[in-house]
Amino acid sequence: MSNIDRRSLVKGSLAVMMAGAAISRSAFAQSSEPxxxxxxxxxxxxxxxxxxxWRQGFxxxxxxxxxxxxxxxxxLAYQFEDSQSDPRQSVAIAQKFVSDPRIVMELGDFSSPASMAASPIYQRGGLVQFGFTNSHPDFTKGGDFMWSTSVSQADEQPxxxxxxxxxxxxxxxxxxxxxxxxGRTSRDHFVKAAKEYGAExxxxxxxxxxxxDFRSTLVRVRDANPDGLILISYYSDGALIARQARQVGLKQTICAASSVYSPKFLELGGEAVEDVHLGTRYxxxxPRPEVKKFIAGFKAKYNGQEPDAFNAYSYDAMNMAAAVLRIGGTDRRAIRDAFAKVRDVSSVIFGSATFDVESRRVKGAMNAELVVRNGKFALWDGKPT
Amino acid sequence: MASWLDYTINGLIVGNVYALVAVGLALIFGVSRLINFAQGSIYLVGAYIGWVAVVQLHTPLPLTIIVVAVAAAIVGLIIERFGLRPLQNSVRIAPLLATIGISFVLDQLVMLTFSPNPRALPSQLPDVRFQVGNGTIGPLDLLIAGVGITSALLLFVFLRYTKLGWAVRATAQDRDAAMQMGVDVNRVNQAVFGIAAALGGVSGMLVGMYYNQIDTAMSLQATLKGVVAEVVGGAGNVPGAVVGSLLLGLVESYGVAVFGTSYRNLFAFLLLVVVLVLRPNGLFASARQAPPEPLTGTFIAPSRPVRIPRWASVLAVGGFAILPLLPVSFYVLQTLINAWLLGMLALSLTLVAGTVGQVSLGHAALLAIGAYTAALLSLTFSVPVGLAIIGGGLMSAALGTLLISPSFRLRGHYVSIATLAIGEIVSLVILNWESVTRGPIGISGIPPLSLFGYDLISPSSVYWFSLAVMVVLALLQGRLLTSHLGRSFRAIRDDDIAARAYGLSLNRYKSLAFIFGGFAAGVSGGIAAHLYSYINHETFNTQQSILALTVVILGGLGNVVGAVLGSVALVGLPEVFRIAAEYRILIYGIVLLLLVRFRPQGLLGTI
Structure with missing residues (x-):
């Protein structure tokens, strides 16, 4: 085993790559396939x-x-492979997609370990990895095939x-x-911005x-005597914290990151999330037409269910993918180049999205200041709670 | 000072919640000497049955409790009858694995039926709050406490004063003697599983109402905390489980008070390790009590290993070695790379668990130590990748052995629990030791694998590299097993008293096994880190430890070829079932159950 020299390594990989290329040429001949x-x-x-x-939005x-x-x-169609957000599985999936000539672009993964473990494979394989929930600051540094529409926390937290x-x-x-x-990246950006604005x-x-269980954490919070609680949470833990904050007798204003924006937050939090403030993207x-279309379409397709932040991310991602494919066609490299060319794609999160070619991310997310009133998300009217 | 009262109350409230699971676990352990890893799944099932009853059928609370208790009890009886009873003459490890398989199956069934989205489970009690200290408690807190304490008391009375209770205790003390005295052991087991499952189901429902939230991820957490509380209180000791739970709640709460929220679970698992080391039978074990694990050679299946002729192994290795030259896709290669990496971990675990008998449930920690060491060496100190990986192996060997050494005196299940805790501790230290590990942000930009200046980037070269490393480790381990060391290891496993009488120093041999095993696992972690380029504290998690153990048992404990075969099978199976999407983990769980049922000694048998 140990006397394999470099030449045979190269020969072996070349053979496989050539076999792959042969398959890819024949597959693109017929275009009736999605x-x-x-x-x-x-x-x-x-x-x-x-x-x-994700599936609902897609x-x-x-x-x-x-x-x-x-x-x-x-x-247009997608092939959803379950990774369990496990890097071991996401790398195998990455090889699967890279060596499947029918796949023109990849979307995902969800968690940073799973996504970023797969990045080198996508980069070397020359397949775009379009991560639309990947806020890790290093995600797009994996290479020029990594693009993300995840709202940068450097944008959102201020x-x-x-x-x-x-x-x-x-x-x-x-x-x-x-x-x-x-959460950590968000916290750092939030703390920096809040201090700049003069808060302690x-x-x-x-x-x-x-x-x-957050009751003991909340006692710590109470002892620090703040006048407001900031939740950098997802909706399920955000709802738990809000409930327990009220139970331990904290009456301060609660302000939450946009990731709690979900009908589930209201359902799980009940009365405790009344008057919670949150910044969201829509x-x-x-009144924006793209948002009206998204919400109306979503409710019609899913029995009146309200869409949440993750539905919006995946909906936007699929629309972005379509816009990119319209420019780049089905060639993997042309698709990568198309990300730099695509302009002003209608987006629920960004209003209209254009990539910053340097960072391979989209800047300038929309902002709406909401508050929970009578068990519903409503635009904040400026009145104190 | 007022805050300390609040921390105390909060600790007791959450301890209350843990107690509900711990009591069920203690009851089952008391009778069948089994840590029921499916208890959390029954808890989950109970929560969802409660949701159906409350939200769909609008049943009043007393009726809801009865519905949930009966339904959960039926699930428990089914588990006992079809999952565990067929294994009662099998080795001790078989039911333990079966409960892990059952919990996969139950969790997946719930997820498929109800979707993974969390749901609200509204409380049916009036929403009045009582002021205690600066916080408030509600009627649900009282109900949970009531259910916990009442069930512990009822169980105590049942065990002490009823005939069936005597039978349960007799069975717990000596199953064979109980049978000779005419105790219907199966009926006892049934009763115990029914009661424990009813309790588990009701507690899942109550806790769901308490948080107004149920989701499919609650199962594993409930099991983990329940196991900790139960062992702290003394495995099999029902009132002890309640006290252990309250103590666990308090320790966590005070831990948060002093050090902050992110250290919370660290204290839970440290408490467990300390209790295990100082009082292995739990805090409330009496001196007269027989040791709970009269284990000599009963945990591991004795069997006749399948002899693999040397030419077949050579042929198999040769076949796998030329695979990249054949027209196979990179996906197949990548899957096999995963198998080789898991294979190294399995080699490590099969040595400590199979050959020496220390069944570890925290083996992923060794991967993590190796991965972080290798990544930091090559990234921060620009050490060549090959040396960094070896460094990872050495660090894993040293640190892993050091961490595990206090629990060398433990046996059987207790080793598993201690290693489970050590695994969690390592992961939490990685999360919190930010100056070194970069905490939750993780380490990115780890350079790719390279050897003597050549980057190993193509899938084929990574494939050959990992296969070669695994084969070398396997050959070394095979050599080790045929030497006098291997015989000493097996002697310790099969009868440690006899081994000691013969003059073998147990600690020294156990250390040797962990040093070798730690090295193999650390190397695997180091390669993985350079392969993934990014790692954080979640990359090497408990699921990975459980997977490794499954591999080892599937292949046959202590069996080197079996470990490799098991890795290929268990990495391959979920990939083969990929076509079944959401159902694949369910199928995987069922396959696991069937294996445990029909071939508990593993495919190739114990060596």
């Missing part, structure tokens, strides 16, 4: 709910894309800080954050994703 995207994401395991939400976007004539007359500090007038803040790469950070507490009565 254009295929690969999706790597969790359908089982602890993050399965997010994979299910399917809605696909309906609209097909109604509008597809991609230059061809249909908006939240401005809402909390400038608009709501909170001066002494307690920050509770998910202790993940997303009384305490920051990071908690792990599986945590359900809201139910948003």
């Amino acid at each position: 254009i295929l995207l690969g999706v790597s994401g969790p359908l089982t395991g602890p993050n399965a709910q997010y994979g299910a939400q 399917d809605l976007a696909l309906d609209e894309i097909h109604a509008a004539g597809g991609i230059n007359g061809r249909k 908006l939240l800080a401005s809402y909390a500090v400038k608009r709501l007038g909170l001066k002494k803040l307690a920050v509770l954050h998910l202790n993940t790469d997303w 950070i009384a305490v920051t507490e990071g908690y792990i994703a599986e945590e359900r 809201f139910p009565e948003d």
Whole structure:
């Protein structure tokens, strides 16, 4: 085993690559087949709910894309491979997609370890990895095949800080954050912005994703005597914290990141999330036409269910993919180049999205300042709570 | 000072919640000497049945409790009858694995039926709050406490004063003697599983109402905390489980108070390790009590290993070695690379668990130590990747052995629990030790694999590299097993008293096994880090440890070829079932159950 020399290594890989290239030429001859995207994401395991939400957004976007004539007359489809957000599986999926000539672009994965472990394979294989929930600051540094429409926390958190500090007038803040790469990055950006706006950070507490009991954490928060609580949370843990905050007798204003924006937040939080403020990228009565179309379409397709943030991300991602394919066609490199060319794609999150070619991300997310009133998300009317 | 009262109350409230699971676990352990890893799944099932009853059928609370208790009890009886009873004459490890398989199956069934989205489970009690300290408690807190304490008391009375209870205790003490005295052991087991499952189901429902939230991820967490509480209180000791739970809640709450939220679980698992080391039978074990694990040679299946002729192994290795030259897709190669990496971990685990008998449930920690060491060496200190990986192996060997050494005196299940805790501790230290590990942000930009200045980037070269490393480790381990060391290891596993009497120093041999095993696992982690280019504290998680154990048992404990075969099978199966999308983990769980049922000694048998 140990005397394999470098030449045979190269020969072996060349043989396989040539076989792959031969297959790829024959596959593109027939164009009645739909254009295929690969999706790597969790359908089982602890993050399965997010994979299910992705699907809803994808399917809605696909309906609209097909109604509008597809991609230059061809249909668009996706192949969803379950990674369980596990890097071991996402790398195998990456090889699968890279060596499948029908796949023209990849979307996902959900978690940073799973996505970024697969990045080198996509980069070397020359297949775009389009991560639309990948807020890890290093994600797009993996190479020029990594593109992301995930809202940069450097953009989002100052908006939240401005809402909390400038608009709501909170001066002494307690920050509770998910202790993940997303939560940590968000917290740092938030703290920096809030300090710039003149607020004091009384305490920051990071908690792990599986945590359900926050009562002791909230006693710590109470003892720091803040006048506002900032939740950098997803909707399920955000709802838990809000409930328990009220139970331990905290009456301060709560202000949450946009990731709690979900009907589930209201359902799980009940009365406790009344008057919670949150900055979001869109809201139910948003007059923007792309938002109206998204919400109306979503409710019609899914029995009146309200869409949430993750539905919007995946809906936008599929629309972005379609826009890119219209320019780049089905060649993998041309698709990568098309990301730099695509302009002003209609987007629920960004209004209109154009990539910043340097960072391979989209800047300038929309902002809406909402508050929960009577069990519903409503635009904040400027009145104190 | 007022805050300390609040921390105390909060600790007791959450301890209350843990107690509900711990009592069920303690009951089952008391009778069948089995840590029921499916208890969390029954808890999950109970929560969802409760949701159906409350939200769909609008049943009043007393009726809801009865419905959930009966339904969960039926699930428990089914598990006992079809999952565990067929294994009762099998080795001790078989039911343990079966419960892991059952929990996969139950969790997946719930997820498929109800979707993975969390749901609200509204409380049916009036929403009044009582002021205690600066916080408030509600009627649900009282109900949960009531259910916990009442069930512990009822169980205590049942075990002490009823005939069936005597039978249960007799069975717990000596199953064979109980049978000779005419105790219907199966009926006892049924009763115990029914009661424990009813309790588990009701507790899942109550906790769901408490948080107004149920989701499919609650199962594993409930099991973990329940196991910790139960072992702290003394495995099999029902009142002890309640006290252990309250203590666990308090320790966590005070831990948060002093050090902050992100250290919370660290304290839970440290408490467990400390209790295990100082009082292995739990805090409340009496001195007269027989040791709970009269284990000599009963945990591991004795069997006749399948002899693999040397030419077949050589042929297989040769076949796999020329695979990249054949027209196979990179996907197949990548899947096999995963198998080789898992194979190294399995080699490590099959040595400590199979050959020496220390069944570890925290083996992923060794991967993590190796991966972080290798990544930091090559990234921060620009050490060549090949040396960095070896460094990862050495660090894993040293640190892993050091961490595990306090629990060398433990046996059987207790080793598994201690290693489970050590695994969690390592992961939490990685999360919190930010100056070194970069905490939750993780380490990105790890350079790709390279050897003597040549980058190994193509799938074929990575494939050959990982296959070669695994084969070398396997050959070394095979050599080790045929030497006098291997015989000493097996002697310790089969009868440690006899081994000691013969003059073998147990600690020294166990250390040797962990050093070798730690090295193999660390190397695997180091390669993985350079392959993925990004790692964080979640990359090497508990699921990985459980997977490794499954591989080892599938292949046959201690069996080197079996470990490799098992890795290929268990990496391959979920990929083969990929076509079944959401159903694949369900199918995987069922396959696992069938294997445990029909071939508990593993495919190739124990060596």
